[in-house]
Structures are given as structure tokens and as C-alpha cells.
Amino acid sequence: MKAVCMDTGNSTVLREGKEYFVFPTGSSYYYVSNFGSVNSHMGAFQRSMFQVIDGNEKSINSTKNTKESNKSQGDSNASAIKMSVVEQMDMFDFLSEESEQEAPAGIVITIPEDVISPLECTKGLKTKEFRNVQLRWKKYVDALHGHDGGSWLAAREKLIRHRDNKEPLIVAWDPREIDQK
Numbered sequence: 001m002k003a004v005c006m007d008t009g010n011s012t013v014l015r016e017g018k019e020y021f022v023f024p025t026g027s028s029y030y031y032v033s034n035f036g037s038v039n040s041h042m043g044a045f046q047r048s049m050f051q052v053i054d055g056n057e058k059s060i061n062s063t064k065n066t067k068e069s070n071k072s073q074g075d076s077n078a079s080a081i082k083m084s085v086v087e088q089m090d091m092f093d094f095l096s097e098e099s100e101q102e103a104p105a106g107i108v109i110t111i112p113e114d115v116i117s118p119l120e121c122t123k124g125l126k127t128k129e130f131r132n133v134q135l136r137w138k139k140y141v142d143a144l145h146g147h148d149g150g151s152w153l154a155a156r157e158k159l160i161r162h163r164d165n166k167e168p169l170i171v172a173w174d175p176r177e178i179d180q181k
Contacts, residue, residue: 146172
């Protein structure tokens with residue numbers, strides 16, 4: 001059956017005035033879902049938070065009877081023990097617009113033209129110069145890979161592209177410090 005949320009009860013997953021599918025569980029709660037399946041519910045919420053708009057007459061009457069029996073027992077705020085409301089978190093909060101707008105952590109650098117891959121090096125494979133080119137290249141790619149994650153080869157390609165186009169790049173640490181040592 002369907003119901004409209006009348007009170008979110010400090011829940012972050014419910015929206016006041018929105019229609020949901022509700023499935024009775026016990027005498028005081030509904031499983032609430034955006035879909036017509038109890039298996040896809042977002043949690044169990046108090047029935048008093050919803051107004052049933054589509055369902056059988058029996059469930060509407062049982063909700064009215066529950067409210068009437070609560071009234072006959074006196075003011076529920078005065079006689080009942082207040083329970084703390086547990087806040088229900090949306091499991092995709094980390095994808096919110098606010099987190100997407102945060103500035104990326106890292107250091108912005110422009111890759112010097114003389115940072116070349118070992119494949120671009122013209123020195124002999126067993127020379128000290130080749131080994132230095134190899135180590136320097138690895139430090140720059142590792143700094144980019146440490147920030148972006150993903151595949152090391154993708155980081156390598158991105159590094160070459162930004163170096164050739166003289167575009168700034170965000171890296172996890174400053175590999176230029178290695179050049180100064």
C-alpha cells in the first residue's frame with residue numbers, strides 16, 4: 001500500500017510530503033520503500049509518521065483505532081517514556097553535491113619537459129643516466145597515481161599528456177623535491 005510521509009522524524013532518508021510504499025511490520029511500524037517490494041525497504045518507521053493513501057480499509061481503520069486507543073490512555077507525551085530517535089543515514093551520502101564540490105587534496109604542479117619515460121630515453125640501458133631517468137619517471141608517475149588511484153599505466157598516460165600540453169596536474173606529493181636532492 002502507499003502512504004504519504006507526514007513527519008520525517010529527523011530521518012535523512014524520508015522527505016515530508018513524498019509518497020512511499022509501506023509494509024506493516026508489527027503493530028506500530030511500517031517498512032518504507034521507494035519501490036513496491038518489502039525487500040527494498042529503507043528502514044522501519046513509526047506508523048504515526050505516515051498517512052495511508054492507497055490500501056485496504058482494514059489498515060486505515062487499524063491506524064485510526066491505534067490513535068483512538070492512545071488518546072483514551074491519556075496524553076502520550078505526559079505518560080510515555082520519551083525514546084531517543086535514531087537518525088537513519090542514507091548509504092549514498094558521500095555522493096552528495098557538497099562532497100563533490102570540495103577542492104581536491106593534493107599539490108598542483110606542471111610537469112617539466114625533461115621528465116621523460118624510460119621509453120623516451122636515448123641513453124644506454126645499463127648506464128647511470130638511464131637509471132636516473134627511470135627513477136625520476138617512477139616518482140612522478142607514483143605521485144600522480146597516489147592522488148588519482150586507478151591503473152599505473154593510466155597515470156603514466158595522463159602524465160605524458162599533461163607534460164606535452166604543459167597543463168597543470170594535481171599529484172599526491174611533490175615529486176620535484178626529489179629533483180632537488
